[in-house]
Amino acid sequence: MTSDTYDIVIIGGGTAALVLATRLSEDARVQVVVIECGEDRKDDPQILTPGLWPLLSGSPSDWAFRTVPQKELGNKELQFPQGRVLGGSSAINSFLFTPTSRASIDAWAKLGNKGWGFETFNEALKKAYTFHRSPGNTVGNGPIQLAVHKSEPENTWSKAWIDSLDTLGFPSSDPFSGTVCGPFENPESVDPKRKQRSFSANAYLEPALNRANLTVLTNSTVTRILLKKTGPEDVIADGVQITTSDGLSRAITARKEVILAAGAINSPRLLELSGIGDADLLQRLGIEVMVENPHVGENLQNHVYTGVVFDARDDEKTLDPYFRQEPNAGKAAAEAYAHGTGPLGSSSIVASAQLPFPGIQTDKGQQDLDQLLQSLDIEADLQRSPRTSASFAAANASVIRSILSSPTEASANYVFGPSALDGSPGNHITVAVMLSHPLSKGSVHITSASPEYLTGNGGLEIDPRYLSHPLDLEVLARHVQFTEQAIGRAEPLARRLKPRTELFGDLEQAKQYVRLTAEGSHHYTGTCAMMSRDMGGVVDDELRVYGCANLRICDASIIPIASRANTQAVVYGIAEMGAQIVKRNI
Incomplete structure (x- = not known):
C-alpha cells in the first residue's frame, strides 16, 4: 500500500467537486487532490455535442442506478441516472440552467442555517456563470457559459x-x-462560441489543471473514509482508502480536511460504509459504528x-x-x-x-386549495416518512402552505x-x-458492506417513495x-x-x-441534509458532518428541502458557497 498526503482530499469529481477543487487550489499553498471513480471524458464529442445528451443515460458515464418498485406508481422500478465521469451529472444532464427561487433558498435559512439566505446564495451563484443574453450583452463573469439556444x-x-x-x-x-x-x-x-456543453470539467477544472498544487485521480474508487476515534461520539478523518483501476489499494492522507462531494446517492453510501449512519444498519452489516446518525441516507427527495x-x-x-x-x-x-x-x-x-397552484388567483381556486389543505394533515403525513422529525415536518409543511397559497410562487x-x-x-x-416542491421523502441505504459494489450500482437500496x-x-x-x-x-x-x-x-x-x-426527474437531493442534528440533519451550516470536525459534505445531498426546477444551478451555487466556507476555515 502506497501513501500520499494532501491538505484537502475531495471525494468525487462531479459538478460540485470540481468547483471546490478549482476554487481551493487558487491558493498555491493548499495541496488539493480530487478522486473520481469514472473516466476523464471532457474531450469526448458525445458529451460535448449538446443534442446527444439523451444517449448518455445508461452509458458508461452513468452510474445507472435504479429504484426499488414504487408502490404508488404501479410497482414500477425507475431509472435513477447520475454522472459517473469527470464532471459528474453536469456531463450527462440536459443542461438547463434554472436558478431557483428566493423562497426556496430562504426556506433553508429558516431551518436555522445561518448564512444561507437568498442574497448570500445568489451572490455565490453569480460567480459560477456568464450568461450571453445576446451578442455583446453578457451578465456575470463565471466559468460556466450560458445562452438561449x-x-x-x-x-x-x-x-x-x-x-x-x-x-x-x-x-x-x-x-x-x-x-x-x-x-x-x-x-x-x-x-455559444464553441457550441459545446459547458460543464464543471471543461469550464472550471480544465483551466486549473496546470496548477502544481492540484492533483486529479480518475478511475480511482474511494472505498472508505479513514476515521479515527477522538471521543465517545467524535472522530476525525485522517484521509481515504482508494482502489485504483489496476486493483491496487492506496491510502490518501488529509492534513486538514476531507470533503465528500459524491452526490445524493454516493455521499450517504460512503458515510455508511465508513461507519457513519444508523447503528442498527451498520452493525447488521458488520461495520464498526464510528458516529451514530440515523438520518444519513434519509430525506431523499426528487421532482x-x-x-x-x-x-x-x-x-x-x-x-x-x-x-x-x-x-x-x-x-x-x-x-x-x-x-x-x-x-x-x-x-x-x-x-x-x-x-x-392552478386557479389560486380566483375565489374558486382559493376555495379548492383551502378544502384540499383542510382535508389533509400535511405534518402528520410527513412524519409517516421514516425518521422525519416533528420539528422538520412542521417547518416543511409551513413552507409548502406558503408556496401553494401564493399567486406568485x-x-x-x-x-x-x-x-x-x-x-x-x-x-x-x-x-x-x-x-416543484415534493413532500414525499424516501431513502438510500447500503445493503452490503462489500467494497466491490462501489464501482457500480449494486449493494444499494434506493427508494424515493414517489407520491407517498x-x-x-x-x-x-x-x-x-x-x-x-x-x-x-x-x-x-x-x-x-x-x-x-x-x-x-x-x-x-x-x-x-x-x-x-409519472417518472422521477434527475434532481436528487436531501440525503445528508443541512439542518440541526435533532431536526434530522447530517451536516451543520458550515457543511461539517456531525461528529467529525474535519469532514464536510458539499453537493446536492445537503439540500434539506428540495428547491424548485432543475438542480444544476443550485449545485453550482452550493459549491461556490462551500468553497468560501472552506477557505475561511483552513
Whole structure:
C-alpha cells in the first residue's frame, strides 16, 4: 500500500467537486487532490455535442442506478441516472440552467442555517456563470457559459408558448430574478462560441489543471473514509482508502480536511460504509459504528413529473422527424449545428414556465386549495416518512402552505418541446409538468458492506417513495388538468394544434394518469441534509458532518428541502458557497 498526503482530499469529481477543487487550489499553498471513480471524458464529442445528451443515460458515464418498485406508481422500478465521469451529472444532464427561487433558498435559512439566505446564495451563484443574453450583452463573469439556444424550426414554438401563457395572466419572466412566475426561454449551459456543453470539467477544472498544487485521480474508487476515534461520539478523518483501476489499494492522507462531494446517492453510501449512519444498519452489516446518525441516507427527495402530448397540425414544423431519426432531418440537424443552431446544439426543450397552484388567483381556486389543505394533515403525513422529525415536518409543511397559497410562487415547473420524443408518427408538442416542491421523502441505504459494489450500482437500496405523501398527487394532477384545459386552449398555441378529446375533465382521471405515467426527474437531493442534528440533519451550516470536525459534505445531498426546477444551478451555487466556507476555515 502506497501513501500520499494532501491538505484537502475531495471525494468525487462531479459538478460540485470540481468547483471546490478549482476554487481551493487558487491558493498555491493548499495541496488539493480530487478522486473520481469514472473516466476523464471532457474531450469526448458525445458529451460535448449538446443534442446527444439523451444517449448518455445508461452509458458508461452513468452510474445507472435504479429504484426499488414504487408502490404508488404501479410497482414500477425507475431509472435513477447520475454522472459517473469527470464532471459528474453536469456531463450527462440536459443542461438547463434554472436558478431557483428566493423562497426556496430562504426556506433553508429558516431551518436555522445561518448564512444561507437568498442574497448570500445568489451572490455565490453569480460567480459560477456568464450568461450571453445576446451578442455583446453578457451578465456575470463565471466559468460556466450560458445562452438561449434555438433548436426548433423557424424558432416559433417558444414564442407561441410565451404568448399563450401571457394570455392566461402569466407574462414572460426572468429566470434569474428569484421571483419568477411565468414562462421563459431556457438558458442552457452550452458555450455559444464553441457550441459545446459547458460543464464543471471543461469550464472550471480544465483551466486549473496546470496548477502544481492540484492533483486529479480518475478511475480511482474511494472505498472508505479513514476515521479515527477522538471521543465517545467524535472522530476525525485522517484521509481515504482508494482502489485504483489496476486493483491496487492506496491510502490518501488529509492534513486538514476531507470533503465528500459524491452526490445524493454516493455521499450517504460512503458515510455508511465508513461507519457513519444508523447503528442498527451498520452493525447488521458488520461495520464498526464510528458516529451514530440515523438520518444519513434519509430525506431523499426528487421532482416527480409527467407529460401531456398534444397533436400538432399536419402543416406545422416540429422536431419529430429528428427524433424519429429520419435521414433528411439528421442531415439538416448537422448542417444547422455547423451554424450553432438546430437540435444538435440544444436540449430541444425550448421553453419553460414556473406556475402557481392552478386557479389560486380566483375565489374558486382559493376555495379548492383551502378544502384540499383542510382535508389533509400535511405534518402528520410527513412524519409517516421514516425518521422525519416533528420539528422538520412542521417547518416543511409551513413552507409548502406558503408556496401553494401564493399567486406568485410556483408549485410546478413546466418544460416545453415541439416533439413527442418517443418516435411517434405525426407532429406533436410535449408539455412536461414537474412538481416543484415534493413532500414525499424516501431513502438510500447500503445493503452490503462489500467494497466491490462501489464501482457500480449494486449493494444499494434506493427508494424515493414517489407520491407517498398525498398532497403531491393532488397538486400534480391539478397542474395536468391546467395543461390540458388552459394551456392547450390558449392562443396562439391552440390554433397550431389539432382538436383534442378531453382526457382530464375529472380530477380522478388526472390522478390516475399521473399514477400510470409519472417518472422521477434527475434532481436528487436531501440525503445528508443541512439542518440541526435533532431536526434530522447530517451536516451543520458550515457543511461539517456531525461528529467529525474535519469532514464536510458539499453537493446536492445537503439540500434539506428540495428547491424548485432543475438542480444544476443550485449545485453550482452550493459549491461556490462551500468553497468560501472552506477557505475561511483552513
